[in-house]
Amino acid sequence: xxxxxxxxxxxxxxxxxxxxxxxxxxxxxxxxxxxxxxxxxxxxxxxxxxxxxxxxxxxxxxxxxxxxxxxxxxxxxxxxxxxxxxxxxxxxxxxxxxxxxxxxxxxxxxxxxxxxxxxxxxxxxxxxxxxxxxxxxxxxxxxxxxxxxxxxxxxxxxxxxxxxxxxxxxxxxxxxxxxxxxxxxxxxxxxxxxxxxxxxxxxxxxxxxxxxxxxxxxxxxxxxxxxxxxxxxxxxxxxxxxxxxxxxxxxxxxxxxxxxxxxxxxxxxxxxxxxxxxxxxxxxxxxxxxxxxxxxxxxxxxxxxxxxxxxxxxxxxxxxxxxxx
Amino acid sequence: xxxxxxxxxxxxxxxxxxxxxxxxxxxxxxxxxxxxxxxxxxxxxxxxxxxxxxxxxxxxxxxxxxxxxxxxxxxxxxxxxxxxxxxxxxxxxxxxxxxxxxxxxxxxxxxxxxxxxxxxxxxxxxxxxxxxxxxxxxxxxxxxxxxxxxxxxxxxxxxxxxxxxxxxxxxxxxxxxxxxxxxxxxxxxxxxxxxxxxxxxxxxxxxxxxxxxxxxxxxxxxxxxxxxxxxxxxxxxxxxxxxxxxxxxxxxxxxxxxxxxxxxxxxxxxxxxxxxxxxxxxxxxxxxxxxxxxxxxxxxxxxxxxxxxxxxxxxxxxxxxxxxx
Numbered sequence: 001x002x003x004x005x006x007x008x009x010x011x012x013x014x015x016x017x018x019x020x021x022x023x024x025x026x027x028x029x030x031x032x033x034x035x036x037x038x039x040x041x042x043x044x045x046x047x048x049x050x051x052x053x054x055x056x057x058x059x060x061x062x063x064x065x066x067x068x069x070x071x072x073x074x075x076x077x078x079x080x081x082x083x084x085x086x087x088x089x090x091x092x093x094x095x096x097x098x099x100x101x102x103x104x105x106x107x108x109x110x111x112x113x114x115x116x117x118x119x120x121x122x123x124x125x126x127x128x129x130x131x132x133x134x135x136x137x138x139x140x141x142x143x144x145x146x147x148x149x150x151x152x153x154x155x156x157x158x159x160x161x162x163x164x165x166x167x168x169x170x171x172x173x174x175x176x177x178x179x180x181x182x183x184x185x186x187x188x189x190x191x192x193x194x195x196x197x198x199x200x201x202x203x204x205x206x207x208x209x210x211x212x213x214x215x216x217x218x219x220x221x222x223x224x225x226x227x228x229x230x231x232x233x234x235x236x237x238x239x240x241x242x243x244x245x246x247x248x249x250x251x252x253x254x255x256x257x258x259x260x261x262x263x264x265x266x267x268x269x270x271x272x273x274x275x276x277x278x279x280x281x282x283x284x285x286x287x288x289x290x291x292x293x294x295x296x297x298x299x300x301x302x303x304x305x306x307x308x309x310x311x312x313x314x315x316x317x318x319x320x321x322x323x324x325x
Numbered sequence: 326x327x328x329x330x331x332x333x334x335x336x337x338x339x340x341x342x343x344x345x346x347x348x349x350x351x352x353x354x355x356x357x358x359x360x361x362x363x364x365x366x367x368x369x370x371x372x373x374x375x376x377x378x379x380x381x382x383x384x385x386x387x388x389x390x391x392x393x394x395x396x397x398x399x400x401x402x403x404x405x406x407x408x409x410x411x412x413x414x415x416x417x418x419x420x421x422x423x424x425x426x427x428x429x430x431x432x433x434x435x436x437x438x439x440x441x442x443x444x445x446x447x448x449x450x451x452x453x454x455x456x457x458x459x460x461x462x463x464x465x466x467x468x469x470x471x472x473x474x475x476x477x478x479x480x481x482x483x484x485x486x487x488x489x490x491x492x493x494x495x496x497x498x499x500x501x502x503x504x505x506x507x508x509x510x511x512x513x514x515x516x517x518x519x520x521x522x523x524x525x526x527x528x529x530x531x532x533x534x535x536x537x538x539x540x541x542x543x544x545x546x547x548x549x550x551x552x553x554x555x556x557x558x559x560x561x562x563x564x565x566x567x568x569x570x571x572x573x574x575x576x577x578x579x580x581x582x583x584x585x586x587x588x589x590x591x592x593x594x595x596x597x598x599x600x601x602x603x604x605x606x607x608x609x610x611x612x613x614x615x616x617x618x619x620x621x622x623x624x625x626x627x628x629x630x631x632x633x634x635x636x637x638x639x640x641x642x643x644x645x646x647x648x649x650x
Binding site: 016019020021022024027028041043044048085105109112113168269272273274275276277278279309313316317320321 | 341344345346347349352353366368369373410430434437438493594597598600601602603604634638641642645646
């Protein structure tokens with residue numbers, strides 16, 4: 001299991017390579033939320049999402065010999081870009097298995113970072129099986145998107161930064177709202193905060209109809225989503241909570257929060273107007289919960305992670321063209 | 326005159342109040358520019374532009390008695406918001422003289438920060454005269470947007486950060502492309518860099534038809550713009566270079582760079598796609614020059630300041646809807 005020592009080691013390996021993303025705020029958002037809102041802008045991380053942290057951690061932890069043979073990953077897009085760039089910067093090759101319906105921008109970027117892209121059908125095929133088969137046949141190391149201790153350690157580095165930045169802002173007790181797919185970011189940040197900022201508690205956030213983590217936390221066991229159809233929040237749609245990540249979430253997380261697609265689009269528009277950052281739908285569920293689900297949150301301040309910014313312009317236009325409410 | 330001691334003092338007074346904005350980059354932008362491009366994201370500063378630095382510096386330098394009587398400023402928008410928020414945070418009042426045709430968002434924000442807004446006609450009235458008259462009548466301190474040593478010192482704090490962040494990125498020799506209106510940011514950053522990073526040289530950037538600084542630098546004297554009609558780049562349209570700022574630019578700046586409105590919109594779209602930040606047109610002229618005027622720049626790296634992000638959605642949509650080129 002990942003622990004704080006591994007998270008600190010991942011931060012050390014990432015020094016000079018990971019970007020320390022800012023913790024942003026706006027009095028206008030505070031007013032909407034009814035409390036201070038601090039936004040960790042992971043959309044400003046290299047490749048436009050926190051996933052670069054986990055990818056860098058995993059690649060940098062491999063022995064030079066194993067790394068030189070190349071890596072493989074499957075991803076709806078952000079893990080893909082993270083692994084592709086981390087592989088390129090380590091001078092090795094990457095194969096990325098991506099769903100055919102992933103945002104065009106993410107597929108194009110993954111190729112542009114030098115990776116070989118293999119497309120699959122999200123509805124009918126099992127990406128884990130495809131990934132394992134190619135890995136075995138070609139001698140590549142499979143880097144799973146969340147059920148992978150070194151990836152979780154890498155995501156946890158964001159938690160170390162949050163603890164420091166929140167303390168600088170005078171916040172030591174607050175919920176930390178985290179967009180949650182497989183739970184790698186939530187688990188990594190929760191493990192980091194447990195060790196360095198125990199007054200900060202992770203709460204996973206999900207879009208309606210894809211709230212497997214919130215339901216699983218209530219039920220005390222891993223439950224699946226009823227649908228895997230395409231969601232506006234594609235980046236955080238996974239079949240069910242991770243095998244490694246879920247026990248961490250059970251032990252350390254507060255209740256899940258669930259938001260609507262309209263909440264998400266409004267949060268994206270407010271991030272445009274007030275923070276000057278681009279958040280993709282899946283990356284905006286935490287901010288959406290902070291702004292529009294305040295009754296389910298306690299305390300004078302709330303922290304949320306804006307976990308990614310890789311959104312096609314057409315979707316972003318939908319957010320900007322919402323009527324003022 | 327402003328000197329490095331005053332800039333360092335402004336940074337000290339701003340500790341815990343000014344946001345240290347990140348220096349961003351993307352391999353995709355490097356490829357377009359043909360060299361490394363480092364982007365100082367001042368659009369992420371409080372109030373969405375670097376102007377908060379100068380406003381905080383000026384307000385915090387006043388004696389408590391003078392400050393308590395209130396301040397007044399004139400501005401097309403970003404200085405307005407900076408002074409309004411800095412006044413509010415210092416517990417004093419602000420009157421802001423703004424052009425009637427300033428972006429709706431900037432006028433609304435200035436009022437929302439608690440300031441009293443007085444509108445004037447950009448074509449027919451002299452904002453300096455209006456500001457001075459109200460200041461005298463009501464006993465307020467006028468905080469000029471650029472011809473004001475404490476404001477220039479505040480803007481210079483961005484230069485101190487650039488010097489440190491560029492050195493961390495391994496860049497010690499480069500041009501620093503800065504959106505230029507009255508020249509407060511260019512002058513402040515140039516004075517900071519002269520002292521702490523002499524290998525970095527400021528080059529002011531302007532939109533076509535509003536290139537008073539570029540022409541003035543060539544002519545060796547302050548020249549006016551032929552027109553003061555509304556520009557896409559409203560934030561950096563001023564009648565002519567500043568009285569205090571221009572001699573600094575003459576001594577320290579390289580030649581000015583001039584970009585088209587289409588360059589600006591394309592730079593905004595690329596910042597959306599590759600950096601995940603919102604840049605307003607006037608704030609994007611430096612990035613536009615870095616990306617599309619590379620032949621006028623030397624060196625293996627270039628730094629540019631994205632000076633503000635306060636753009637109405639309608640204008641931003643124009644950038645996103647540009648045909649791919």
